[in-house]
Amino acid sequence: MKVFKRTVACAVTAMLTVLAVVPVGAIAAQTLNPDGTITLNDPDNPNSKITIPDPNGDGRISIADSTAILQFLGGFNYNTEEESTRMDVTKNGVVSEADSYFIMYLDAYGALR
Numbered sequence: 001m002k003v004f005k006r007t008v009a010c011a012v013t014a015m016l017t018v019l020a021v022v023p024v025g026a027i028a029a030q031t032l033n034p035d036g037t038i039t040l041n042d043p044d045n046p047n048s049k050i051t052i053p054d055p056n057g058d059g060r061i062s063i064a065d066s067t068a069i070l071q072f073l074g075g076f077n078y079n080t081e082e083e084s085t086r087m088d089v090t091k092n093g094v095v096s097e098a099d100s101y102f103i104m105y106l107d108a109y110g111a112l113r
Helices: 002-021 063-073 082-086 097-108
Strands: 037-042 046-055
Touching: 046 082, 063 082, 063 097
Parallel strands: none
Antiparallel strands: 037 046
16 A cells, blocks of 8 residues: 555656646735745635645645645655644645645635636
């Protein structure tokens, strides 16, 4: 199972890395907060904002954060308690594929642009 997760993480990482380096829009809708979280527009309610942790710690939410979560799930790189807390984007107490999918959702619906 661990080998499968790593293989999937590597394949997805390769695909998402290509997408992460292609500029798709401005990041002006994102605000970095002092606690390391990011506030951005809620794609379901344009008059509302959501605040989520920054999984890879680069100061913005992008598809690279989705990749970081998948790498974490595959056993790569992120091992400290603080890093695992940042990976829980959905704030349900568990780091799972849902956290990665949530960032993909935000990207697909324009919240990251």
